[in-house]
Amino acid sequence: MQNIQTLATGRDSGAARAWGITYEQIAYVVLAVLALVLTLAALDVTPLNESEARAALAAYRHVYPDAPGEALIAPNPLLFLAQSTAFTVIGNGEFAARVATAIAGVLLVLSPVLFRRLFGVERSLLLSALLLGSPVVLISARGSSPALWAALFAVLTLWAGWRWWSDRRERDAILLLVFLAALIFLTEPGGILTAIALVGALLAALITEPAIANDEGDEDEAIDRLAPLTERLRAFPWALAGGVAVLVTLALATNFLLHSEGLTAVGDLLARFVDGFVARPANTPAFFPLRISLFYEPWFWLLAAAYVIWSWRRAQADFIERFALAWLVLGALAAVIYNGAGAEHALWLTLPLVLLVSGLAQPIFAPYEVDEAPGWARWLTALAVFALLAMASIAFQAVARSFARFGTLQLITSQVDAINVIVLLIALAFLVVGYFLVRSFWESDGVPMRGAAIGLIAFACLTSLGAGWRTSVSSAGNPVDLWQRRAVSPNLNLLRASLLDLADRTTRGYTEMQLGVVTGGDPLIAWQVRDFNNALLAGDVASLRGLPVILVPAQPADAPDPELGGAYVGQEFLVAQMWDINLLFTNEIPAWWTERFANNQATINTRYVLWVRQDIYDGVSAGDPTLR
Amino acid sequence: MIFDWLAREGGYILSWWALATLMGAAALPLCWRLLGGLPDRGYTLARAAGILLTGYIFWLLGSFGFLSNTPGSAVLAWVIVLAISLIAHFTRRESFDVRAWWRGNRAVIITGELLFIGLLVAWAFVRAHLPDTSTTEKPMDLMYISAIMRSQSFPPNDAWMSGYAISYYYFGYFLAAMFGKLSGVVSTIAFSLNIAMLFALTALGAFGVVTNLVRARLTRKNDAPAATQGTAAALLTGLLAAVFVVLLGNFQAALIEVPYQSRTASEAYLAFWDTPERDEYPERMSARADGIADDQPITLDPGQDMLAPTFRAHWWWFRASRVLQDRDLDGTPIGVQPIDEFPQFSFVLADSHPHVMTLPYVLLAIGLALNILLRGRASNRSETILYGLAVGGLIFLNTWDGPIYLMALVGAEVIRRLIARRAESRTLDLSDWLALAGFGLAVLILAAVFYLPFLIGFRSQAAGLLPNVNYPTLFRQYFILFGPFLLILVPYLAVEVWHGRGRMNWRLGLQVVAVLVGAVVILGLFSLLVTVIAGGAGGTPASVWVSQIPEIIVRRITHGLTTVILLAGIAVIVARLFARRGTGAAYNASTGFALLLIGIGVSLTLLPEWVYLRDGFGVRANTVFKFYYQAWVVFALASAYAVYSLIASVESQELVPAFRALSGALAALALALGLVYPALAIYNRMYQESGRLITTEQSPLTLDGGPTFIRGDFDHQDYNAIMCLSALVPGDEAVVVEAVAGTYDPNVGRVAALTGIPVLFNWPGHERQWRGSTFDATVGTREQDIGTIYQSEDWIVIQSIIDRYSIDYIFFGTTERNRFGPDAEYKFLDRLPVVCQSGESRFYATGGAALASAGE
Structure with a gap:
């Protein structure tokens, strides 16, 4: 603990106190602008992927109760709150669905500034730069990934924890529990593992504290390395901080009591956390986050390894290094044992990795x-x-x-x-x-x-x-990309444009068109018809016969067209593609790694057919809606 | 076959065990803090407490709209219980050494765990042989479980009355559904697992209460020469209690059924017991029909071997629950005879009724009462809150049990206060009575507040007390019912009288008896007066009532033995508990608690001798049922303790050896005769009734009772179509129409029972019972409208009914075809799309509402 205490109390003498602009401030502004550009640019170009669509639909149907389909349980309470707010304020498209997480990504990139007093100027800046350069952070931020929220709250938890540890202020204790509760209950199932990893890393860093030699030169073996923690925990204002944390969690989970059943989402999150140990998502290989991290961020591993070796050879592994290394090990362990983890959970590894790599700031810039x-x-x-x-x-x-x-x-x-x-x-x-x-x-x-x-x-x-x-x-629609377990085709944008065009023909531009959809439980399609209030979402095509526009899954090539009860014209759209990594040959690995190229392309394609009744297709109003 | 079954369904059992264990683990720190009076600190009760608390939090937050009915919500409720429990534990003032607790209780913990998992698997195994869900009232139970599992919010839907919530004490069904959802099994499997878990949980509770009872005595009196020996005695007594509560049967099988089936008893013997359907041989009835006089000898058919594979006496084991026979003054048996179930019968029958589902929580309440007594101080705020939650939970589980165990808690507090007075006095003063009233009131108010969302909407069937004028219980029938315990408790009470000797407060005991007798006389006179003034009752003119008074008095005198014995029991218990002044303690806390349990049992069986609750039956049938059932539980616990006291305790060595031997022999006899019932009944259900002994191709073992619906009118096509609809409709926002008939008919109401999807209306008799005075207004013309849908050819009329009730699906299955004819289906075939079909069984979708139900 000696190191952290020293660091905690040591003020950065180089910090500018006078009015004016410092290089550091300029650097942060540049980083912020870059981060904003990278995360917000063309945010609505690619269609929402499956998990994004599910989360967005939950929020959308809450904000717009007339939307077709049943109300859904929000997969991630905090994301639900953010998306509900965005849908209320800035519309209902892909941009609104993603913007909050994108901004959270920017905040994550800038979050090292919170630790400036602990890390120093150079290391904090380098940490921000590394986070900006992290593909895992960028993809997660642009893909409205709840794991990014978990990462952000993990950082905030660490920040509040550090401040409480060093200053012992009640305010920081409250913030610590609030952030921790949000990390566990409001972000995503993996948030619980993140919290466990943080606590585990803290304990590991404390336990591995080198013994201090006493006056006789003997190491004091009887020293209780957890004593500082125990002592602080005893002084922790549990009742106050716990009460505030419960209230804040309750408020956020229920959209400030406007969505009372929001607690269900918290429960659902906990249940999915348990499920995640046994159930692996479809088409997801084992140790997926670890693979993603090695695949996308090999340089970080290389640099972190170099730093760790350098640091340990010089016996300079202070508390932060030990903490980061333990966090990395626990994150890797979680990536190995937790089957429910997705690509974005590579953040479990990215954060400790960049924390380790940022240690290079000291030798580089000194x-x-x-x-x-x-x-x-x-x-x-x-x-x-x-x-x-x-x-x-x-x-x-x-x-x-x-x-x-x-x-x-x-x-x-x-x-x-x-x-x-x-x-x-x-x-x-x-x-x-x-x-x-x-x-x-x-x-x-x-x-x-x-x-x-x-x-x-x-x-x-x-x-x-x-x-x-x-x-x-x-290349968001490239199924060969390791990140994309079910790559969403850009053709979905065409499908949406076609639906709007049909709406233009039948209802003069309003999305009031009678539309029948067999979603098959696929949120990708449900999202595309979200604002068609007269859409009927059905389990089978028989219930939709005769409707002006019908959207159904494509049948196999040798199967007859569905019986729709009249003359229809159909257009097929590729919706999503899945690729089997086992199809990759050894000689393709370099190109796959560098350019996401493989000779064998997607093996499972999801296609939908948009059937338009002949009279609509011909541009003539149906007149009699009962015509069948 | 067994391993094949375990491979297929063992995971379900494991998951229910894990869920119960996790819930128990969540509540354990809370029990450590609040149940400090119990030697095991509440370990053996923690599972029941954890399940109750998790279910309560889940239900409460769901009722207020904070949680939907999802597995995740139940997990969140569990996390909240865990958090509360940990906070309670870590904020305790006194230190608690977990290692020391483990060292002191490991034998109890290990035995309890083995008992729980063993009985869970064992009863699941029994159930897997005959996973029936379609006989008796099981469709009703299944409907509740299915409906709750499917309901998206609380209060859950009544799936036999679409658009309305359940109007019944449904907490037991709720807990079963919660386990079902958490484990991811369908309701027809949850039904079977629920029975198995109740069996195991009840046994664990009984084991825990009595083990604590004995250990408390050993701890306080250093009764055992060595700690290990004392623990062994406590464990064995606890296991005996578990056997007494969940496994033992009454004497009907041993003393009546076996002689009856084997034709070894004389006709006079059967007539002596006078039990329904077993008071004479069927050959005698045939002879009478042939004009042979009753005093003429008849030839009996050869007796039957009850273990033979071909033994097919239909549901003989059911007779053990119909031992009492109430007769009118002219000797005619009345129409609705008292029900006298006991737990083993319930588990053999396997109806998931509230009185069964409440058993683990009844034992929890008894454990809490023991905690009050052993705590040695007045209950603090946190403990009182827990008692309120438990009593309220009982009201929600099986309303009758709430007041009973509230009195048990108060009774325990009475004894605690009596013991606290040591030798000075064994009476209570005004301040004690005021404190007792305050405690009882606090628990009652808390119970009411905690379960307010249920109580607000609940309409109890009970509507006051009525006097039981002329249906006393014959003591010989009472002996058949409670014989196993009478053989143990009578010597035990005799020993307690001997222990009390000069300190027995006979005056108070007799005063209490006199007050009770006086109250009964006054009640009788008052009822008679009211009857005369009102001009009669029950269609009988007042003059007839008056003329029958002499006969009633004669009957009361000739049939009064039961009352006299029970009053004597009360006198003994009061005289012993409220002992006169003397040196030293008159009795220890464990003995006081055992006497309290016996007193509760005696009171519960005495009450129906004189009064009964006014309910839908109009007679004392249900009152006897509910009160005797609880009497069985408390007698069973007290008997186990009594066995220990009579033959295993240090004090028992002071007894005359012959008496001790006699007591042991009576206990062994009670056990032997009582175990005849489970041995034969379980064997019958598992192998004979399931036909497994006579068929060459045996159906695989399974816990899934859904396919057992395929019987009678209901064929596999109906079943398949219903399963299809269940998969098609994701939530509970749909209304289905199927044919309506009376009650106890699995051929109707089966869509709701199997899927939980609300049907417009079904099982009218039960709906009437549940809804009481509001039934007619609630049901309206639903039954006629359903008939119109199937029978009318006027589509406009049918469509108007469909629109009025927002009907989404119409089922035309075998029952409908048999009842309305195949032609009745054409109008649906012509107009409506078929969404589910299996053979000739079809579900028709009526319109857009059904369409909007699917998809993300």
Whole structure:
């Protein structure tokens, strides 16, 4: 505990107190703007995925009781509150469904500023930058993932906990329990595991506190390392903080008592938490979050490993490092044992990873201890490293593509793109040679290592960011992407446009068209017809015969068209695709990793057919609605 | 076969065990704090407490609209109970060493756990042989469980009266449905598992109460030479209590049924017992029909081997619940005879009625009463709240039990105060009585407040007390019913009189008896006066009543033995409890509690001798049923303790050896004769009635009672179509029409029973019972309208009915075809889409309301 206490009480002398703009403030503004742009841009371009649609429908039907379909239990109370508010204030589209979580993502990126006093300026900034560059954070934020809310509240819990630990103020104790309760009861089932991981990491960090040698030089073996925690817990204002936490949880879960049955969602969340240990979502491989983390954020693992090794070799593992490492281990354990985890639960690993990587801020930005190299040397080196990595990366992608084109590994050695292999090797060789060059040029060990670290971090952030953007925007419908267990097709936008066009024909633009839908329990379709108040959602097509517009799942190619009770014209739409990872060949792995490419595409496609009654299709009003 | 069954359905049993255990674990810290008087700190009662509290929180928050009826809501309720429990534990002032508690109670804990899981699996195994859900009133029970599982909010729907909530004490069904939803099983499996769990939970409760009772005595009096030996005695006595409560039968099987079936008894022997349908042989009835006089000898058919595979005497085991025979003054048996069920009968029958579902919580209440006594101080606020929750829970579970066990709690407080006075005095002064009244009132008010959402809408069938003028219980029939306990308790009371000797307060005992007799005489005269003034009662002119007075008096005298014996019992108990001054304690707390239990049992069986509750039956049938049932429980617990006192305690060594031996022999005899019933009845149900002994192709064991509906008119096509509808309709927002008939008919009301989807109306007799005076206004013309739907050819009329009741589906199955003819279906076939069909059984959707029910 010594380290954290020292850090907690040590004020950052560099913090600007005078009026004016500091570089730090500018940096945060830039980070905030970047985060806002990245999370909000083109937010409504991709259709909602399955879990997004389910959550959005629950909120939508609460806000608009006339919407077709039964009221749904909100999968995530906090998201429900945010989406209900957004639907009330800014409309009912994909943007409104996602904007709150996107802003929560921005807040998560900026949240390290809360720990500025603990971490220092550089580390906090680096932490924010890493979070900005994290593809897991970006995809989760843009995909209205409740796991992101859990991550945000985990950070807030840590913040309140740290402040209470250091200052012992009642206000912080209340905030601590409020945030913890929100994390457990209001975010998502995985929030409970996050809370357990935090508590476990805290205990682990306390227990692994190095013994302090006494005057005789002997380590005091009888020391109770949990004593500080026990002592603080005894002084904790349980009744007050607990009472406030219960009230706040109750208020948030019930939309400030406007949605009294909201507590059901809390219960449902707890039940799903239990279910998650035994039931794995469809088409989800084992240890999914761990796979996602390694797949999307390998650089973070690399850098974190480097930092941990460096830190432990120098015996500098302070409380924060021990806590972050324990958190990472527990997060990985949760990712392994918890079957209910999705891709976004890679956040369990991302947060401790970036916390560890941010530890590099101290060695990177600290002044040289013995060297006399100029300050800009590390930056120049970093630029060179970045350029070399970019060159290697481009070449690697080309090589990977080449590998993937061939069906077997036997062919690749002879037919691979030789130029790119050479470029790749040259770039890698320059990285090695460059180290010695820089080292000898400035006669410094610090410059090449620091430059390499900065270059690598910048490269990691940029490439990761690209991967995140691709998954969440430009290739969101790509079923081969590991993140997408059921990739939603952009064709859903076409389906929606067609429905609106039909509404234009039949009801002059109002979504009052008579529409029959066989949803089959698929929220993707239910979301697309959410505002068609006269839509009938049925279990079978027999009940919908004769309606002007009918939307039904596509039949197999050899099956006859459904009996709709009249002449209809149909248009098929691809709704979603699933891909089996077992179809991936070994030689495709590099291209799959770099470009989300595989020769075997989706195996299970969900298609719907929009049937339009002939008279509507011809642009003539039906006249007699009973016509069958 | 067994392993195949366990492989298929063992997971269900495991999940119910886990759920009950988790709920018990949540309540355990609370029990540690509030049940500190009990040696095990409430461990053996924690499961019942946890289930009750979780169910209560779930129901309460649901009733206020905070929770919907989902498994998650139940989980949240569990988390709330856990949180309250942990807060209660960690905010306690005195220290509590969990390790020391474990060391001191591990034998009890391990035995209790083995008992619970063992009996749960065992009774599930019994049930799997014959998972019947379609006989007697099981369709009603199943309907409630299905309806609650399907209801999206509370109060849950009455699925036989669409648009209305259940008008019954339904908490037991609610708890069963909660387990069903949490474990993810269908209602027809939940039905079977519920019976098995009640069996195990009741046994655990009985074990816990009596183990605590004996251990409290050992702890306080250092009764045992070694702690281990004392624990062993306590455990064995607890297990004996579990056997007495859930397994033992009355003497009907041993003393009447076996001689009757084997034709080994004389006709005079059967006539002596005078029990319904067993007072003479069927051969005698045939002979009488043939004109042979009753005094002429007849030839009896050869007796039957009750263990033979072909033994098919239909439901012989049912007769054990119909031992009393009330006769009019002219000797004619009355139409509705008293019901005298006991727990083992209930479990064999396997109707999930409130009086069965309340058993674990009755034992919880008795445990709480013991806690009051053993605490040694007045109950604090938290404890009183728990008592209020328990008593209110009993009202919600089986209304009759609320007042009974409220009196038990107050009675325990009386004895605590008496014991607290030590040797000085064994009477209570005014301040004590005021405090007792305050305590009772506080518990009652809390119970009312806690369960207000139920009480507001509940209409009890009971409407006051009526005098029982001329239907006293013959003592020989009383002996058949309670013989197992009389054989133990009479010697026990004799020993207590001997222990009390010079300190027996006979004066007070006789005063109490005199007051009771006086009250009865005054009540009788008052009723007679009212009857005369009113000009008669029950269609009988007042003059007839007056002329019958001599006959009534004669009957009361000739049939008065039961009353005399019960009054004597009361005198002994009062004289012993309110002992005269002397040196030292007159009795220990455990003995005082056992005497209280006996006193409650005696009072409960004495009351129907003179009064009964005015209800839908118009006679004392239901009063006897409800009171005798509870008397069985308290007698059983007291008897187990009495066995310990008579033959195993240190004090028992002071007894004359011959008397001790005689007591032991009587106890063994009671046990042996009482176990004849379960041995034969369980065997009969499992193997003979299920036909497993005579069929070569045995159906697999299963807990799913749904397919047992496939009998009579109801065929597998109906069943399949109903299952299809159940899958099609996701919530409870639908109304179905099916044919209506009277009660006890599984061929109607089956859509609601199997699915929980409300039907427009069914089982009119039961609806009338539940809704009492509001029935006619509630039901309106539903029955006629249903007939019109099926029989009319005027679609406009039919459509108007459909619209009036918002009917979504019309069922045309085998019953409808038999009742209304196949032609009645054509109008539906022509106009309405079929949404579910199996063979000739079809569900028709009536319009848009049905369409909006599906999909996300």
